[in-house]
Amino acid sequence: MPSDPAPARAVGEHVEARVPEVLDAASPRARPGRRREGGGGEKGGGGAAPSGTVVRTEGLRRSYGDARAVRHALDGVTLTIEAGELVAVLGPSGSGKSTLLGVVGGLDRGYEGRVELFDRNLAKMRDRELSRLRCRQIGFVFQAFHLLGHLSVLDNVLAPALFDPEWPDLRRRAMELLDRLGLADRAEDAPGQLSGGQRQRVAIARALLQRPALLLCDEPTGNLDTEMAARTIALFSELHAEEGLTVLAVTHEERLAEVATRVIRLRDGRVEHDGRGKQGGRGKQGGQGKQGGQVEVGS
Ligand SMILES: Nc1ncnc2c1ncn2[C@@H]1O[C@H](COP(=O)(O)OP(=O)(O)O)[C@@H](O)[C@H]1O
Numbered sequence: 001m002p003s004d005p006a007p008a009r010a011v012g013e014h015v016e017a018r019v020p021e022v023l024d025a026a027s028p029r030a031r032p033g034r035r036r037e038g039g040g041g042e043k044g045g046g047g048a049a050p051s052g053t054v055v056r057t058e059g060l061r062r063s064y065g066d067a068r069a070v071r072h073a074l075d076g077v078t079l080t081i082e083a084g085e086l087v088a089v090l091g092p093s094g095s096g097k098s099t100l101l102g103v104v105g106g107l108d109r110g111y112e113g114r115v116e117l118f119d120r121n122l123a124k125m126r127d128r129e130l131s132r133l134r135c136r137q138i139g140f141v142f143q144a145f146h147l148l149g150h151l152s153v154l155d156n157v158l159a160p161a162l163f164d165p166e167w168p169d170l171r172r173r174a175m176e177l178l179d180r181l182g183l184a185d186r187a188e189d190a191p192g193q194l195s196g197g198q199r200q201r202v203a204i205a206r207a208l209l210q211r212p213a214l215l216l217c218d219e220p221t222g223n224l225d226t227e228m229a230a231r232t233i234a235l236f237s238e239l240h241a242e243e244g245l246t247v248l249a250v251t252h253e254e255r256l257a258e259v260a261t262r263v264i265r266l267r268d269g270r271v272e273h274d275g276r277g278k279q280g281g282r283g284k285q286g287g288q289g290k291q292g293g294q295v296e297v298g299s
């Protein structure tokens with residue numbers, strides 16, 4: 001598919017034209033509806049001090065099938081994730097990892113138990129409120145990337161801003177993310193011209209565009225070669241330090257678990273282990289699983 005740079009310009013100009021200059025792209029505080037404090041691009045980690053509970057689940061259960069043959073994809077998951085944590089969710093195939101992300105991201109409301117997002121009961125939120133919350137606070141990286149084939153790479157990264165006319169021009173942010181993910185020279189290409197791993201990185205850049213408070217990733221490095229997986233993991237870690245990004249990442253990558261502040265292992269829809277990762281000295285621990293917050297303290 002030939003690359004068509006025209007839509008990229010159209011997207012950027014459209015957003016730019018509608019946003020007052022006082023809404024500075026560099027400042028998350030300038031945006032309505034933001035809860036995060038600190039961040040704002042300060043380097044070095046010391047400046048970012050996000051606070052508050054991002055996710056809380058209590059007795060979360062998600063079942064499939066009928067009464068005769070019921071299967072609990074999630075079977076009583078209780079956990080609390082505080083702002084600024086970088087949580088790796090590990091577990092064998094079928095253990096409920098993707099189901100957990102779907103529920104926590106507000107995409108799957110067919111659960112039992114209690115789920116709170118940013119201290120709000122998910123079950124009580126109207127669809128519109130939830131859409132707004134998802135749009136402004138949560139970035140998703142799905143296993144399937146869901147890129148728009150008729151838009152350029154840059155436009156794909158900018159696409160979330162299309163749905164919210166209050167967003168400032170984020171092209172610089174989009175280009176910075178593409179650069180950090182090794183794709184700066186592919187900005188004008190079409191997704192069809194990219195490899196699977198490159199597309200995955202575009203999806204990651206898109207999810208990070210709006211400095212989400214919470215990034216949910218399902219196997220974010222599954223299609224990446226070793227070097228790019230390492231680079232992507234480093235970016236998560238950097239944004240975690242620079243912007244206080246909270247990350248909940250399902251992964252098979254032990255390396256991701258290594259940079260995590262917390263590691264949760266699921267098995268058969270239950271929390272088998274919930275404890276500090278190797279970087280656990282930073283950020284709060286809110287684990288309330290079987291071993292929540294009690295493991296390897298002082299690392
Ligand atoms: N839409 C669905 N219908 C029926 N069963 C499902 C559905 N989604 C997931 N499951 C089941 O729930 C369990 C957990 O699935 P999933 O969350 O995708 O696991 P993981 O991501 O850890 O591989 C599996 O047994 C799976 O077959």
Ligand SMILES: [Mg+2]
Nearest residue numbers: 097098099218
């Ligand atoms: Mg899965």
